[in-house]
Amino acid sequence: MAPVCVLVGVMGAGKTSTGLLVASGLxxxxxxxxxxxxxxxxxxxxxxxxxxxxxxxxxxERDAVATALASFDGVLALGGGAILAEENRAALAGHRVIYLSVELTDAVKRVGLGTGRPLLAINPRATLKHLLDQRRPLYTEVASQTVVTDGRTPEQVAEEILAGLANDRVG
Ligand SMILES: Nc1ncnc2c1ncn2[C@@H]1O[C@H](COP(=O)(O)OP(=O)(O)OP(=O)(O)O)[C@@H](O)[C@H]1O
Ligand SMILES: O=C(O)C1=C[C@@H](O)[C@@H](O)[C@H](O)C1
Ligand SMILES: [Mg+2]
Structure with missing residues (x-):
C-alpha cells in the first residue's frame, strides 16, 4: 500500500487546502x-x-511519516519540516512526491500572523525566508514533480496535479 501522491512544501504552500481538493477529485x-x-x-x-x-x-513526525507511507493509500500531506530528516527523505524514494512551491511574498500573505505555526511565532517573514532558503533544495531533491503555486488558487493547483496523475495513468 502506498499513497497516490505525497505533497511537500513550506508552510503556506497549500498542502492541506490543495491536498483536500486533490483527494476529493480522486x-x-x-x-x-x-x-x-x-x-x-x-x-x-x-x-x-x-x-x-x-x-x-x-x-x-518521523514515526507519523513512516506509518502513513506504509499504510495509507490516499493523498498524503507532510508537515513543512518533515524533509529535514534524512530518514524521511530516504523513505520518500519511490513515492510520487509533489513539491508545491511558493515564494516568500505569497507564503507570507498566506500564513498571515503564523497562528498555529509555532516556528512563525516571531517575525514570520524573516523566518519563512530562512526556511525557504534552507529547504528549497531538500524539497527539490525528493520531488518527482514541482508545481508552482504563486498567484494561483488551490483549485488551479489541484487541477494541474489531477491532470498530471490522470496523464500518468493513461501513459
Ligand atoms: N494557491 C493558493 N492561493 C491562495 N491561497 C492559498 C493557496 N493555497 C493555500 N492558500 C491559503 O493559504 C493558507 C495556508 O494554506 P495551507 O494551510 O493549505 O498550507 P500548508 O502547506 O498546509 O501549511 P502548513 O505546513 O502550515 O500546514 C490557507 O489559508 C489557504 O486557504
Ligand atoms: O515547517 C515546519 O517545520 C513545520 C510545519 C508545520 O506543517 C508543522 O509540522 C510544524 O508547525 C512545523
Ligand atoms: Mg497543512
Missing part, C-alpha cells in the same frame, strides 16, 4: 501527518513545541 481519503501527530499526542502542535520541544515533535 474520490480518495486525505491525510496530513500534522493531524496524525496531534491525534497521537492528544494536543495541538504549538502545545507539543512548548511542552515537549521541537526535537520530540520531530521524533513523532
Amino acid at each position: 474520490g480518495v481519503d486525505f491525510r496530513d501527518t500534522d493531524s496524525d501527530i496531534e491525534a497521537r499526542a492528544g494536543k495541538p502542535i504549538p502545545e507539543i513545541f512548548v511542552d515537549d520541544g521541537e526535537e520530540h515533535f520531530r521524533t513523532l
Whole structure:
C-alpha cells in the first residue's frame, strides 16, 4: 500500500487546502501527518513545541511519516519540516512526491500572523525566508514533480496535479 501522491512544501504552500481538493477529485481519503501527530499526542502542535520541544515533535513526525507511507493509500500531506530528516527523505524514494512551491511574498500573505505555526511565532517573514532558503533544495531533491503555486488558487493547483496523475495513468 502506498499513497497516490505525497505533497511537500513550506508552510503556506497549500498542502492541506490543495491536498483536500486533490483527494476529493480522486474520490480518495486525505491525510496530513500534522493531524496524525496531534491525534497521537492528544494536543495541538504549538502545545507539543512548548511542552515537549521541537526535537520530540520531530521524533513523532518521523514515526507519523513512516506509518502513513506504509499504510495509507490516499493523498498524503507532510508537515513543512518533515524533509529535514534524512530518514524521511530516504523513505520518500519511490513515492510520487509533489513539491508545491511558493515564494516568500505569497507564503507570507498566506500564513498571515503564523497562528498555529509555532516556528512563525516571531517575525514570520524573516523566518519563512530562512526556511525557504534552507529547504528549497531538500524539497527539490525528493520531488518527482514541482508545481508552482504563486498567484494561483488551490483549485488551479489541484487541477494541474489531477491532470498530471490522470496523464500518468493513461501513459
Ligand atoms: N494557491 C493558493 N492561493 C491562495 N491561497 C492559498 C493557496 N493555497 C493555500 N492558500 C491559503 O493559504 C493558507 C495556508 O494554506 P495551507 O494551510 O493549505 O498550507 P500548508 O502547506 O498546509 O501549511 P502548513 O505546513 O502550515 O500546514 C490557507 O489559508 C489557504 O486557504
Ligand atoms: O515547517 C515546519 O517545520 C513545520 C510545519 C508545520 O506543517 C508543522 O509540522 C510544524 O508547525 C512545523
Ligand atoms: Mg497543512
